[in-house]
Amino acid sequence: MPGLGERPGQKGDELTRPNPTDRGKLGTKYHLLVTADGLPLTVAITGANRHDSMLVEPILDGLAPVKGRGRGRPRRRPVKLHADKAYDNKRVRRYLRKRGIIARIARIGVDSSERLGRHRWVVERTIAWLLAFRRLATRYDRSADTITAVATLAITVICARRLPRRNY
Template sequence: MTSVASQRASGRLLGDQLWELLELLELLEPLVPPPPPAKNGRTGRPRVDDRAALVGILFVAEHGIAWKKLPTELGYGSGITCWRRLRAWQEAGVWEELHHAVLEKPGQDGMLDWSRASLDSVSVRAKKGGELTGPNPTDRGKAGTKYHLLVTADGLPLAVAITGANRHDSMLVEPILDGLSPVKGPGRGRPRRQPVKLHADKAYDNKRVRRYLRRRGITARIARIGVDSSERLGRHRWVVERTISWLLAFRRLAIRYDRSAVTITAVATLAVTVICARRLPWNDY
């Protein structure tokens, strides 16, 4: 990989809004698997730099253009190269590791607020159908995808999961919380992997969810159907709605065109990683 200094000098990043992501580029380097070995002493065309590929991927994710329409004159390689790199890194676990690496920094400094977490989802139209889609009950049964997002008390995304739009929200509580990776905190204490409280709306109000949270030692702050107003929890749960709006600012996610589960999962995981990176005071690290 080329140095961060050369990236800055070349001016090939997306713009001022991504200068804070130079640290993200540094975190990527040790996670990327080595390139495939040469065959019969031939390496073929020069390999597109991993940093350039990452920024090309981000360009597509943010602007929502088709992969094939990524302008090669930007210097990020072809869109198909970026697409292949995105998928290869997803299959190698790079995007999840990168998200975890970003969370480790505030975690070790005691800046990751585990006092409460909020869970919510949003459905988007899947124009071309594909994996992890289903008939959207709120969009005349058209093919749709649902993003499930878990955030900290101040809105940092801890996890994102993807299902068909017809999947009930409450079915994702267990897999999302069980799938959280431990995050190191300050000192020598055990890494944290669950919040103290979970805030959610009435879609999550059922006995199975409440039993699960009780078993995990997590206090349920879930609006009860027919009893509580969903607005009652709004003073805490608004942070997840704000983070969802940040997620949908990535136009490749706002309307889904990628048919593959590998591709859409990779884009969503990268998006929440970027959201975390943009919210952190990198100058303190």
């Protein structure tokens, strides 16, 4: 349409890239860091062709302090990190060891994915909650700023829905 600043051949942005598993169609991938009960802490958005392990460091470094129930300083890092086989490489394991985080990552060719499924379903459920927001499931917005803002707003709504209800 005239006036929008983009021509039909200019679809997508830096967060929309060809999906290697879907005949090269453009797509977006959402990377989430969640608590043990599925509460989303942070989200990162990349093109579909970006490898999962590349986002471990930015997500963990961008984690805000979480105030616990006990005394002392707020935690800046998780105790353990459960991840699937896509995160099994030396760089990720070295980074987690340096930060003092216990890595629970299935090893490629050695471990079965079934044992990891006990913890992985929590992340998959949270991704399903995120994609229940139609603007994220079908990407209508073309700019990276807009889609990042919508994803952050969606995570805020998910967290607000999980708060206990009080009757006054």
